[in-house]
Amino acid sequence: MTELKENLKMPEQEKLVASVSPHIHSGVSIRKVMLLVIISLLPATFAGILFFGLPALKVIVLSVLFCVFIEWAWCRIDGRTDDWKDFSAVLTGLLLALNLSANVPWWICPIGAFLAIGIGKQLYGGIGYNPFNPALVARVGLLIGFPKIMTTWMPSLNMRDSSHPLHKLIYDVDATTCATPLGVVKTAVSKPDTVQNVFHSLCNFDAYLAYLKGDMPGCIGETSVIALLLGGVLLIALRLIKWQVPIAFIATVAAISGLVNYFSPNTTPGPIFHILTGGLILGAFFMATDMVTSPMTTKGAVIFGIGCGLITSLIRIWGGYPEGVSFSILIMNALTPLIDKFTLRKPFGFRYNENKV
16 A cells, blocks of 8 residues: 555646636637637728728727727726737727717717726626626717717718719718618608608618618618628637527517518518618627627527517617617626526536425
8 A cells, every 4th residue: 555655646736726617728819709800890890991981990090099098097007917908998999989970079989988998898897797798888878978979970972972872862961961771761750641752762772782882871880781791700600609699680670670561561661671771780790799798508699689689679660769789789788697597508417406495
């Protein structure tokens, strides 16, 4: 027995580390994930600059710089000197900018950055602890605080041409601001005599083509459906998001808007219009799929997406706002812990205690 103990060489005590699971690391760092998501947003970013010009570039640069600065300052004060280097602040700043109009005044960017980084993220402890999507916290906060600025839209550069399919319908007389297609619909439904003419002008092949390209008024990053889908497919291919969330989200909006349009044609346009306009594609692929604020399970992802689609449809069709994507995602973010609780599978070998009262 003594010889056996002498032959057994125990590992050094310093190398025995007790820690919580998981014990197997995928090898993918936060920094790499953030960079990949940023790359997936580049098509939509370039499309926004293409259609709105230098004003869009200014908003993007300012939003990113202010978000990084606030993250750096907060981490420095909190003693976490390296946390700001993970590119999460860059991603938040980019998402914030893509959720703004190209004609917002410059001072909206630092306010939005503080709401996103300070209130939406660092106040809860930093990345991984925030219950709500930081960029959406900023957008909704800005919408409540500055409703006129946040709902004043810049027409795309091509809309100056009178041959543009949306020129006559939503181009403002001062040639600097205009309404979004969703905003026009919200106004049109209160006028039964002309609503079908408006719907027809917004729901035709030429208009759909403009929506696909991004050649319409709206937020910088939400207009080009083609660019957003390219980025969304990349995220799914890299397995950075659960595809069930955007599919369930978009399908629910399509189903509800299709049913309402079928039974009440004057209430809302059909599903193609709702899919191609507003922030649905941006929200479904890049906001609702946030790893921290969305459910962990496949079943939970489906429930989450359906909930987002249901709330978005209710707000768009019957609510006071033309758009409901931001509100729907934040509401479902709050329900994520509850969804996880009821959809998490029991561990292997787990058995309920039948004697427990």
